[in-house]
Amino acid sequence: MSVRTEPAIKIAPKSIRRSWLLGGLLIIWVAVAQILQGKATLELAVPENSKFTAWAGEVADSIRDNRNDGLAFKYFFNPIREFVDGFVNIIREFIAIPNGSSSIPVLGWLGVISLIGFVVFAVSNVRMAFAAVALTFACGALGLWTDSMDTLAMTFAAVILSLAIGIPVGIWAGLSDRVLKVVTPILDLAQILPTLVYLAPLALFFLIGPASATIATMVYSIPIAVRLTAFGIRGVPTSPVEAGTSMGTTKRQLLRKVQLPMSSRTIIMGINQTVMAALSFVVIAALIGAPGLGKPVIDALIIRNVGDGFVAGIAVVLIAIMLDRSTSAAITKKDTFVPPSEADRKRRKLALITAGIAAIVGIVLSRQMAWAAFFPKQIDIGSQVANASDSAVTWVTENMELLTAGLSKAVTVGVLNPLESILANSPWYLTIAMITLISLILGGIRSAIVSATLLIAVVATGLWYDTMITFTQTIVATMLTMLVGVVLGVWIGRSVRAERALRPILDAGQTLPAFVYLIPMLGFFGPSRFTAIATGILYSIPIVVKIVGQGIREVPVNMVEAATSTGSTKWQLITKVQLPAAKKSLLLATNQGLIFVLAVVVIGGLVGGGGLGYLVLLGSSKPELQGKGLVAGFCILLLGVMIDRIAQYMVARNSAPKH
């Protein structure tokens, strides 16, 4: 063993014992599963309901029946819906849809672009302003001006409402420990819950349309705003707060003059993340009637038009980059502590006024002239881009079939089927017992109790078999994600040039809606469980690569130098020093990978994944199975919570001081 050469890393004897224990357990599991294959799997035929899902269906029905005259609807849900609908429409009429009796929105395309340029210039700098203008114009050039504006409007509406709730709650949670304690589990839950899962229930309460879509987006983005705001307030150093208190400032003054200004950077970062979260909802929201770029993506999925879907996906990415970079630029601007000189301020003021006048000219023109109101149809490269991506996909499908089919077969036969036979096709009690034991070894007694409780809850719902099918695919997808993600993560963690090259691809990968690559995936691999897995991998790789890269970069320089000076090779350096030292990041990356894979489980159901994802889809379109769909969503949540908890207990254990 070359462990001796790296004195920095010690392997505790306890963890060696642990891995032996795990190995033995796995062997027993495989053996027993082989003997009891096919027994007590609790498989429930697709068209059938369990007692629990039938009951859930009845509840959903009674909610529907009450919708018109139930008191909760009259005085709670309906007013909320009307308010949100109204709010969204005001913003849409401003930039996206005809305003009142007019045939254009309040602002035509030139007006919108001028306004965006001006606002971005005001909050950041001139380079950013031009970039924002160019990116927005590019959306129009793709032939998707109106859809892009609808998306922008929906995003703004959701972000404004999210911040209106998220920032005050975040401040409160930042100031009071008790509030933070109450709020944290709710935030965890909202972030783990796969987005497609709460669409159907939300539509039950808020009906189909922009209101439901906006509220669904808010469920997803409010937690981020709350978390980062609370984090910012808590991060304010104690000395200024104490100084303020000793000078007799009131709590209110303290908040306004000290805590808020000092945490403004984190809060703006929260705004940035809230915007990105809201934007990632675009396509999913289209499933419940939201206007915008999601619609062409879904349409393209339906008629298998790869190109058009891709073009709409690019527009989403462009808007994401535009919003991300402008808000990030606002953060860095906050960082300059050197006060501008008198001349600088004068120049800036003059520039602002000039830009303002230009913006106003643009706005007025866009209301008076047809060419400035309707985006010019001559500038439309959408079909060229669509054709190019169409032919690229066709080429891969036709020429790489050996590779794609081979990969799919290797994973299905080599990993997926064996794992499925252990998890899903062996008795439920065996699976529960083994998972509980494993989480006992990995995360301790509390994580074991949590796993056992959640798994028994799954059995009680009657969807055990489908849950295990989904669990199997989630595990395989996460394993493959980690395999690729760690390699790429180490690469970008070690090389600044690699980081720079991959960064835009990773950013695009994170914002490109998963629906866009479903059809190409189908073309490559055909409808199968592997296709669902591949979709999950594509979706979760960017976040894993980023976290691993960050972890590698944060490995103390002296550790790396020590290893290099003792003559370790590059390979030894990576495997014996950098990866072990980045263990915490690796665990976090695995956890996030799993959660991201789970988030697209429902999408996997579209391409042959079966399991819970398919049941969610089934439930939303077959009324007699709506209860089953709702419960399937709930089971995805249970899986997510279980995985998340085990991982958190594991991290807590591993970062505890060694003894």
Place this chain on the structure above:
Amino acid sequence: MVRNKRVGAKASVLAAAAALLLTACGGAGVDAEASAAPSGDAALAECGSYAIAMHAWVGYTASAQVITEVAKANGCDISQVTLAEAGVTYDAMESGSVDLVVEDWGGGRWQEWADRGALVEVGDNGNVGIIGMYVPQWMADKYPDITDSANLNKYAELFVTDESKGKGAWYEGPPGYTTIGEKLVSANNLNFTVLPQGTEAALIDVFTKAAENETPAIGYWWTPQNFLAKVPMARVNFPTNDWTDAAEASGLTDYPELPLIKLATPKAMDANDAFTKIVKNFKWTNDDQNAVAADIESGTDPAVAAQKWIDANADTVAGWLK
């Protein structure tokens, strides 16, 4: 202090912008140019604004687009809302965000919503749906008796894939479509595993590859669908049943022929304007639909494809408006 001043400067510029914007609101010069759009027939000028649900398949798009174009030409304000079929759409009709479904395959699932007064059945649209299990044409040529369900087990081995657990792979229809795969398999003792498919796209992929590479496949398909014209397939016949007897029908049954119907909101049906008339009277054949759908699929803009059919069938269209 410095910062405050700057914010002040910014605010004043923004305020000035807002003020100018408001004055600009008064004269919307663009409208004068844009309102030169065609104004409707005088008799039917009062047509309101309606939203048509747009569903997952090209045939549906063809029907919906033709209705859209005819209604627009008669002064109606039409928007199209893309939605998943069945439950989601019925909910949307209840909430008033969608007014019309031009082709419902739900087989009566909407009854619950109709009972609550959320939607009305408006009768057949003239298209008849024939659902079934299909094999690629090359299989029917090579194994002529495969189209009789009694012989399927003989060939089950051909259909085995990594996905199908040692039995034949049975590609089931997407959620939201009427499917009875499990029943067919168990009632006929077929040695097949029903594989749930999430989208029509997945089935198209399966059948396209089966035809191109001459690989075996059996899956759910239906007409009217212009896909059959491009990729020829043969329908497997199952023992038919008397569908008037619900108890019997759950047995060895095949899919019944399904007259496709229109669903609309009471609002649309009570308005008594051009839209009401079009919705009530719209009726065309499977061939009509396939013709428009084929154009759309080959890349023609749906609006253009619909208009082409409307121009060629002016008499039929005139009949809808009576």
